Amino acid sequence: MSLMIVVMLLRSEVNAFSYRNAPQGIHIALTGVESEMSVMFFTQLKSKNYQIIYSTSSNLDILDVKVKQEVEHYKYIVYQVPGMYEELTVHEFILKGLPPATKIYYRIAMKNDETTTSETFSFITQKSRSELLKSDEPFQFLVYGDMDIFNDGQNTIDSIMRNHMKDTQFILHIGDIPYVWNHEHEYKWEKWFDMIEPITSAMPYIVCNGNHENASNFTSYKTRFTNSTVSVTTKSNTQSNLYYSFDYGSIHFITISSEHDYALQTRWMEEDLAKVNREETPFIIFYSHRPMYSSNENHGSYDPIRIAVEPLLRKYKVDLALFGHVHAYERTCPISEQGVCDKKKHRNYFKNADGTIHIHVGTAGFELNQKWDPKPEWSTYRETNHGYLRIKVFGKRALSVEFLRNGVTTADSFLIEK
Ligand SMILES: [Fe+2]
Known part of the structure; x- marks a missing residue:
């Protein structure tokens, strides 16, 4: 199989979120622990069926368990937006065990379907x-x-x-x-x-x-x-x-x-x-x-x-x-x-x-x-x-x-x- 066909196959497995399901407002924060980072985002969809996949490798699309980690929700809040009819779902995940001063790549995907995914983001962890x-x-x-x-x-x-x-x-x-x-x-x-x-x-x-x-x-x-x-x-x-x-x-x-x-x-x-x-x-x-x-x-x-x-x-x-x-x-x-x-x-x-x-x-x-x-x-x-x-x-x-x-x-x- 040529390299071109392999690349096409991998790409074809990745789906964009629908507007309603898409993670919005992605923001990260310190937790007070050097080796951690908080990641938050919002969805219109009221569902816990989200996960964060992260790694020191940018290659998060390949199913390589050696470099990739998943993490469960830290907080999940369904919130009535003041003055509006709709609800917003707030997700927070805490990434743990991060090495200092290192680039971490992450993306947000549906649970059990990591081909439906956000783009890949990255941040540099806190220095020691x-x-x-x-x-x-x-x-x-x-x-x-x-x-x-x-x-x-x-x-x-x-x-x-x-x-x-x-x-x-x-x-x-x-x-x-x-x-x-x-x-x-x-x-x-x-x-x-x-x-x-x-x-x-x-x-x-x-x-x-x-x-x-x-x-x-x-x-x-x-x-x-x-x-x-x-x-x-x-x-x-x-x-x-x-x-x-x-x-x-x-x-x-x-x-x-x-x-x-x-x-x-x-x-x-x-x-x-x-x-x-x-x-x-x-x-x-x-x-x-x-x-x-x-x-x-x-x-x-x-x-x-x-x-x-x-x-x-x-x-x-x-x-x-x-x-x-x-x-x-x-x-x-x-x-x-x-x-x-x-x-x-x-x-x-x-x-x-x-x-x-x-x-x-x-x-x-x-x-x-x-x-x-x-x-x-x-x-x-x-x-x-x-x-x-x-x-x-x-x-x-x-x-x-x-x-x-x-x-x-x-x-x-x-x-x-x-
Ligand atoms: Fe002010």
Whole structure:
């Protein structure tokens, strides 16, 4: 049999899903365990008859049991989309036993019929902790908020696809994800996941909620991203993905919802921060949607979260506090207490700074907020353009933070050194 005929036979065995059965919105997430990855997707079809087939080999079409593994559902949720008649089925699988820093290929197929299949996707697994801590080989992650589903959001996605897929370990999206205003905009979740799937299928996508996730009383957010509750329930001991923490390399990340009761969340936050071992994770990054400090005329500083959380940032010497909500970029001086700058007055280099540097970067796509109030003393740099943060982590030694205007030009940058 000629090679051509063999190839034709193999291809003829592969069937595309029908629209109703097709997996949509494929996105991966960290679980808090180095050797694992969560894979989630949605189907119109209400059925557990799905499986994930994965391997270190790209050749998933050949029935070679030596390289191929299958995995059962971790979570299966049938969910009534708010304000709509239809139900959506949410599938989550946890891939386990993955080697570090290795390319994993995966596809979604029907159970007992793996010829009905999605295309093959891939991601690179997390580096080992010792690799992440190498100070001469930094790793990087990207941060933004407020994307929406229109052209400027697509530009952000295109820029990441063009420039940052290879070197980025994960993305942090700080709320206002597809910008749902009310039930009639629920369709925007589908559109947003379609747009961003080339990224979310290939790189862990970490989220927190913004005010626009409230359109469904946060149901869509909580259900579509149940992946982050894996680390929540195993590590942070909270019951939802509204507030949680996790460690990655030399950083302890912690978030609370800017849209929910602060008394409960700050109680949990204090317990969490009190346990951080600064020898292991010398850096702490806090993130939430509404900024404590903004001199933009639209929204401005949101005092309730500042009053509730700022004392904890000071007490536990949090290095960075990242926010969205305002559709512009602004970076503060290290703030030691309400509006007071570290007296050392450095602009781009900070060692043992007395205070937390705040940034709002709600610049991933939604219409920009052009107008500013007179510049306060605590405002170090501000501009109104789309773009996102690139943070490079030099082991336990330093963080370098850049605002990439339109994902390309370094418009602002600074270094925090321990
Ligand atoms: Fe917002």
